[in-house]
Amino acid sequence: MPNQTRNILIVGVGGQGTLLTSRIIAQVVVQMGYDVKVSEIHGMAQRGGSVVSQVRYGEKIYSPIIKKGDADVLLAFEKLEAARWLDYLKPGGKVIINNDRVDPLPVMTGKAKYPQDIDQKIAALVPDTTIVDATAIAIECGNVKAANVVLVGMLSGAMGIPAEEVEKAIATMVPAKALEVNLKAFREGEKLFAAMVG
Amino acid sequence: MKRLMIGNEAIARGAYEAGATVATAYPGTPSTEIVSSFAEFPGVYAEWSPNEKVALEVGIGASIGGARTLVAMKHVGVNVAADPLYTFAYTGVNGGLVLISADDPGMHSSQNEQDNRGYARFAKLPVLEPADSQEAKDYTRLGFELSERFDTPVMLRVTTRLSHSQTLVETGEREEAGVKEYKKNAVKFVMLPGHARLRHVEVEKRMLALKEFADETELNRIEWGDRSLGVITSGVAYQYVKEAMPDISILKLGFTNPLPERLIRSFAGQVDRLVVVEELEPVIEEQVKAWGIKVEGKDIFTLLGEYSPEMIEERLAGRDTAAGFGLDKEIPGRPPLLCPGCPHRGVFYTLHRMRLTVTGDIGCYTLGALPPLDGMDSCICMGASIGTVMGMEKARGQDFARKSVAVIGDSTFVHSGITGLIDIVYNQGTSTVLILDNDTTAMTGHQDHPATGRTITAQTTSKLDLVALCKAVGIEHVRVVDPLKLDELRQALTEELERREPSVIICKRPCALIVKEPPQQKYYVDAELCKGCKICIRIGCTGMYWLDKEKLAVINPNNCITCGLCPQVCTFDAVKIVEG
Numbered sequence: 166m167p168n169q170t171r172n173i174l175i176v177g178v179g180g181q182g183t184l185l186t187s188r189i190i191a192q193v194v195v196q197m198g199y200d201v202k203v204s205e206i207h208g209m210a211q212r213g214g215s216v217v218s219q220v221r222y223g224e225k226i227y228s229p230i231i232k233k234g235d236a237d238v239l240l241a242f243e244k245l246e247a248a249r250w251l252d253y254l255k256p257g258g259k260v261i262i263n264n265d266r267v268d269p270l271p272v273m274t275g276k277a278k279y280p281q282d283i284d285q286k287i288a289a290l291v292p293d294t295t296i297v298d299a300t301a302i303a304i305e306c307g308n309v310k311a312a313n314v315v316l317v318g319m320l321s322g323a324m325g326i327p328a329e330e331v332e333k334a335i336a337t338m339v340p341a342k343a344l345e346v347n348l349k350a351f352r353e354g355e356k357l358f359a360a361m362v363g
Numbered sequence: 364m365k366r367l368m369i370g371n372e373a374i375a376r377g378a379y380e381a382g383a384t385v386a387t388a389y390p391g392t393p394s395t396e397i398v399s400s401f402a403e404f405p406g407v408y409a410e411w412s413p414n415e416k417v418a419l420e421v422g423i424g425a426s427i428g429g430a431r432t433l434v435a436m437k438h439v440g441v442n443v444a445a446d447p448l449y450t451f452a453y454t455g456v457n458g459g460l461v462l463i464s465a466d467d468p469g470m471h472s473s474q475n476e477q478d479n480r481g482y483a484r485f486a487k488l489p490v491l492e493p494a495d496s497q498e499a500k501d502y503t504r505l506g507f508e509l510s511e512r513f514d515t516p517v518m519l520r521v522t523t524r525l526s527h528s529q530t531l532v533e534t535g536e537r538e539e540a541g542v543k544e545y546k547k548n549a550v551k552f553v554m555l556p557g558h559a560r561l562r563h564v565e566v567e568k569r570m571l572a573l574k575e576f577a578d579e580t581e582l583n584r585i586e587w588g589d590r591s592l593g594v595i596t597s598g599v600a601y602q603y604v605k606e607a608m609p610d611i612s613i614l615k616l617g618f619t620n621p622l623p624e625r626l627i628r629s630f631a632g633q634v635d636r637l638v639v640v641e642e643l644e645p646v647i648e649e650q651v652k653a654w655g656i657k658v659e660g661k662d663i664f665t666l667l668g669e670y671s672p673e674m675i676e677e678r679l680a681g682r683d684t685a686a687g688f689g690l691d692k693e694i695p696g697r698p699p700l701l702c703p704g705c706p707h708r709g710v711f712y713t714l715h716r717m718r719l720t721v722t723g724d725i726g727c728y729t730l731g732a733l734p735p736l737d738g739m740d741s742c743i744c745m746g747a748s749i750g751t752v753m754g755m756e757k758a759r760g761q762d763f764a765r766k767s768v769a770v771i772g773d774s775t776f777v778h779s780g781i782t783g784l785i786d787i788v789y790n791q792g793t794s795t796v797l798i799l800d801n802d803t804t805a806m807t808g809h810q811d812h813p814a815t816g817r818t819i820t821a822q823t824t825s826k827l828d829l830v831a832l833c834k835a836v837g838i839e840h841v842r843v844v845d846p847l848k849l850d851e852l853r854q855a856l857t858e859e860l861e862r863r864e865p866s867v868i869i870c871k872r873p874c875a876l877i878v879k880e881p882p883q884q885k886y887y888v889d890a891e892l893c894k895g896c897k898i899c900i901r902i903g904c905t906g907m908y909w910l911d912k913e914k915l916a917v918i919n920p921n922n923c924i925t926c927g928l929c930p931q932v933c934t935f936d937a938v939k940i941v942e943g
Contacts, residue, residue, distance in 0.1 A: 195367055203529040207392055209472040213905060214699035228606035229528035232673045233684050249694045252687030268908050269697035273900055274735045277695035290688050
């Protein structure tokens, strides 16, 4: 068990399933015997707003929220949100971006532009950036809604969390009829992470 | 084994372990999950009350009747319940009563960020402030004991960051507290002036006893470290201080009203520099200052919003926090917006097009105020829309009422809109009120209410008939329309606004998130027919997006639920159903 605290920031757009992802990861690290704190967003922001879940684990955790510049991993369900929260990443940290674009209201109404090649700009700033099309993988696995579990696979790979622990947690947290699709999505995510890191 | 729980779930667990048998609430972020979690325990009674005042009154009755009782609400809900609360502080309890005030620093989902510790001082209530889920459970349980021991309602004050953070909790066994004997005691519970004068004496005695308790309890404790800096803190701010500056001396307060004066004086005397770290109001700081103790607080920390570990580092240790990558400058904001298929979208699109003055209310539909729908002029508090539209008519005359409406949700109307409607009838207003009936309390996560006909445990119950209710209070013109049928809605509005009599239009369609059936059809935009006018983009739906280069609107099939709104607004008939 590493002594130092690990910090995971999971960001996205309300409705994308960030809450389930953070809850799965949190359950896994509880199983592994860590102290854990998770901060969630409920209420108004869930209606299509910018949302963030924060998972912190280690020997002893005080704050439920991550300090700016202290996240080991930034997992973004959407590209713009990755950019919005990038300052929370620690030097040498890892960014995983789902290659999805959801236009926020100011962009929809023409008041602002969706920044061009934002994922490439992030990759230029952070060497350890991985861009993945989790939505496409989830559709291949049989359900577009499993995209968040593909990202769980990427994340657990990044954090060095054993797959069997994650599978155990998924089994307790998703409905039985959706289990097979979710496990498949998780394994695809993990495989993909391994392949990308080489 | 320890289990992860959000603070709200831990509070429910604490009440269950204390043997509470009754819990009441009106849903409100960040408090909602407290009583919905409690309702899942066996052998207890829980209810969604129509509003917080009723929730507390039912709670008071349950307490007088001898049951340990949990009442939960968000900070602004305590405003609604304040009337019974102040006097209940005089009568005291029979069965213990713990009132949860869930405050929202930073206004994640609220219209203000009032600090309800102020209420506790004003009403003379003891206050418990947990700093994580374990404490939330333990303090709730203890709250019932203190309530009975000191004969007072107890306030447990939490904040969003505690309510919605998961931390590990070791659970305990339920204590079967049972229901205490009920004996009539009019001098204690009938607050005639003669009785109330006697009770006020008891309240002041109780405050002195509680002050002694505050100095003795382990809920208030010193964690000694480097004595060049001593911090007094409570709630989640304690965690931020520990995270940022683990080596300093900390006086952690878990019991914050009344404050432990002896303990604070002793702590102050043993550190070189004393600072209070508390979110929002300087409640602790001002009392410490009043005792003549030199202390810093709001001169270095803000009155606004949430704190964070990096803020503590900056203000107390003078450390620079991360400079960042500078990408954030080009990032457009992402405010929340109405869901694809939301029935409210049809309403606000129409109100905006008709250029009406709209007094609004609290709920998902408050988002109709944002561009591009831009369909609201005011929103103050639960139920305010109806009184506000009436006041505007009285200020500006009946002709103004011909182009103004009040908009209020079904749950909010039942909460506190009905009396406003009675005022319009009684005092001869002529305004039109729109009740947006989506068959749920949507914003807080889909709770039932009296007009859904289902209880907190999804049991079928008597269903409040909104049409009959409006007619009963004297509204002669009540009609029901589908808000996603734009022609029907517009015609109803035109006719009712013309009338120099009060009227109600019920816009009835279930929340898009509670409709289970998947859409039967899919839409696409016919690129040949689309003229690029962007009118469909101006309904603000994420089921649709705009291709700038092609000058073309496109349906996003992952988001669109085929609600039928965009084909109605398209002048060129370009939104088509996918064949086959």
